[in-house]
Amino acid sequence: MVNVLVIGSGARESALGKAFLASPQVETVFVAPGNAGMPLLGLTLVPLYEDDTASLIAFARTNVALTFVGPEQPLAAGLVDAFQDAGLAIFGPTAELAQLESSKQFAKAFMARHGLPTATATVAHDLAAAQAAVQAAGLPVVIKADGLAAGKGVTVATTAAAATSALQALYADHPAAPVLIEQYLSGAEASVLAMFNGTTRVLFPLAQDHKRRFDGDEGPNTGGMGAISPAPQFTTHQREQAAALVDQTLAGMAADGLDGCGVLYLGLMFTAAGPKLLEYNLRFGDPETQVLLPQVENDFYQLTVDLMSGAAEPLTLTGRTYVGVVAAHPGYPQATTPVLPVVTPALEARNDWLPAGIAHGTDGLQTGGGRVFTVVGVGDTPAAAQASAYDRLRPLLGLLASRTDIGAKAL
Ligand code: AMP
Ligand code: GLY
Numbered sequence: 001m002v003n004v005l006v007i008g009s010g011a012r013e014s015a016l017g018k019a020f021l022a023s024p025q026v027e028t029v030f031v032a033p034g035n036a037g038m039p040l041l042g043l044t045l046v047p048l049y050e051d052d053t054a055s056l057i058a059f060a061r062t063n064v065a066l067t068f069v070g071p072e073q074p075l076a077a078g079l080v081d082a083f084q085d086a087g088l089a090i091f092g093p094t095a096e097l098a099q100l101e102s103s104k105q106f107a108k109a110f111m112a113r114h115g116l117p118t119a120t121a122t123v124a125h126d127l128a129a130a131q132a133a134v135q136a137a138g139l140p141v142v143i144k145a146d147g148l149a150a151g152k153g154v155t156v157a158t159t160a161a162a163a164t165s166a167l168q169a170l171y172a173d174h175p176a177a178p179v180l181i182e183q184y185l186s187g188a189e190a191s192v193l194a195m196f197n198g199t200t201r202v203l204f205p206l207a208q209d210h211k212r213r214f215d216g217d218e219g220p221n222t223g224g225m226g227a228i229s230p231a232p233q234f235t236t237h238q239r240e241q242a243a244a245l246v247d248q249t250l251a252g253m254a255a256d257g258l259d260g261c262g263v264l265y266l267g268l269m270f271t272a273a274g275p276k277l278l279e280y281n282l283r284f285g286d287p288e289t290q291v292l293l294p295q296v297e298n299d300f301y302q303l304t305v306d307l308m309s310g311a312a313e314p315l316t317l318t319g320r321t322y323v324g325v326v327a328a329h330p331g332y333p334q335a336t337t338p339v340l341p342v343v344t345p346a347l348e349a350r351n352d353w354l355p356a357g358i359a360h361g362t363d364g365l366q367t368g369g370g371r372v373f374t375v376v377g378v379g380d381t382p383a384a385a386q387a388s389a390y391d392r393l394r395p396l397l398g399l400l401a402s403r404t405d406i407g408a409k410a411l
Contacts, residue, residue, distance in 0.1 A: 013070040297316040323388070
């Protein structure tokens with residue numbers, strides 16, 4: 001038996017922890033720093049933060065056979081490089097490779113170099129240049145801060161006033177910040193995820209995230225309010241196009257000498273003119289992971305270590321549909337205060353929720369972040385999976401907020 005360390009603290013890491021714990025080879029799954037809900041799922045918390053590289057290495061060296069990184073910040077900061085230098089097994093990309101996510105300019109240049117379809121964009125370094133670029137692009141226009149922003153650094157502006165206020169907000173703090181002014185793309189959005197090592201990969205079924213805060217895709221962008229997978233609204237042809245873009249990306253990475261393993265996540269828009277890349281992420285998505293991993297019947301530990309040694313196991317899937325609904329603080333994405341109680345006794349009695357922003361309070365569990373937990377429903381059809389998710393969520397929601405239409409586009 002082996003132990004595994006998962007780095008991160010969200011519902012994605014809860015899902016990863018559960019998947020590792022289900023392996024007959026895995027004894028203990030440690031999560032650093034994790035959250036106060038995770039022990040209810042049998043996960044063991046390690047009070048070390050994601051940026052405490054030296055302590056994480058010391059812990060991993062004596063306690064685990066494998067470390068798996070969930071979120072983007074430690075990847076961009078070089079946590080994988082540091083573990084590799086220390087001779088420790090870790091699944092995730094180096095900082096150099098993670099630039100495909102952490103720098104939108106790096107990603108755009110990569111896409112151009114390798115002929116990968118994406119929205120046209122210009123980079124501005126001050127407010128006047130950005131406003132000129134918006135004028136030239138026309139409306140609607142997409143404004144993106146370069147750098148990691150947890151899905152919240154993107155504004156789709158449909159009016160000139162909205163574009164101006166987004167730009168003013170970005171430049172208020174950083175007057176010379178690189179900002180992308182991007183062509184607006186319309187179509188159906190898919191999340192395409194694969195675990196890879198070099199050009200060898202294990203491709204997951206397509207998922208659809210719901211990034212806007214409110215029903216009907218209204219309101220501000222969030223980290224993700226819910227997801228469905230598989231997503232039957234996408235055709236076989238579209239799935240093949242998505243797989244081809246994964247392979248084209250991995251081939252481009254190899255051609256550029258960007259070696260290594262990790263998770264490749266394409267944010268893809270199927271437009272009338274074909275699929276276009278919105279972004280790369282070099283990690284599992286949240287909430288996509290919560291609906292992808294339950295489909296996989298393989299031993300997830302074995303799948304990961306096999307891939308690290310260069311072998312791609314074919315996935316065995318349940319064949320069922322999964323809908324994940326995020327329970328969020330009602331102020332999310334702007335505010336996560338005041339701290340609210342969560343319905344502790346109900347949560348403690350259940351193991352079908354995936355804790356995220358959960359903390360210990362004086363009277364039980366309470367909110368400790370914007371996205372508080374994900375509840376996943378399952379069914380033989382999208383409609384049954386959606387009904388299952390909301391049935392499971394209802395007694396747990398309490399004072400929290402959720403969208404009521406996760407999965408609706410698949411019905
Ligand atoms: P990103 O962080 O780049 O994935 O952007 C967050 C969200 O903004 C995406 O999931 C899309 O819903 C939306 N978005 C980003 N880029 C575009 C674009 N060029 N056209 C339309 N919507 C976009
Ligand atoms: N689901 C969006 C993300 O993980 O970035």
